Amino acid sequence: MSKRLNAIIIPVFLIFLILFNGVSYAQQLSDSELMKDVNSEELQEIIDSYEGEKAVLVNMWATWCGPCVEEFPHIVKLQRKYEDQLQVVFVSADFDKQAALEFLREQEVDWQTFFKTGKDEVFINSLSDKWTGAMPFTKILNPEGNLVASWENKADFSTFETNVKQALNP
Secondary structure, rough: OOOHHHHHHHHHHHHHHHHHHHOOOHHHHHHHHHEEEEOOOHHHHHHHHHOOOOOOEEEEEEEHHHHHHHHHHHHHHHHHOOOOOEEEEEEOOOOOOHHHHHHHOOOOOOOEEEEOOOOOHHHHHHHHHOOOOOOEEEEOOOOOEEEEEEEEOOOOOOHHHHHHHHHOOO
16 A cells, blocks of 8 residues: 555544544443333342442432532442442432433443332332431442441542442451
């Protein structure tokens, strides 16, 4: 090939690679793969399924909850940092499932998340008898399924990571 043709093909190929690699897995998941409806019993089964394998961070959030939106990137960062040892279980309490899906895609979440169904009080009580229903709500379990920490309201990255490390290294 001529040098002139190479000068065109190589940059075009590099641009293609950059664009192709920039398509996140979250964009490849269908809506039903990215967010599944879940009731309180199903959620507990999902949480229990990681026992003996991974620590679990459960986070109740919604797009209309400012503190939820603010802390969300911290949790995504933790999932990526500790992906072999931690499973983040996001549960949206949104009224508009489409808004939640759009937010998940913006945040480049690339694992299955959940959309709360069923009665609020039953759902709240199933997650924690100390949770008043305020959001965000987070609870962290160690790989044995024991509660390490839980709290209402937003937290910073340091708080999340400290508790995740405690769950991973009892």
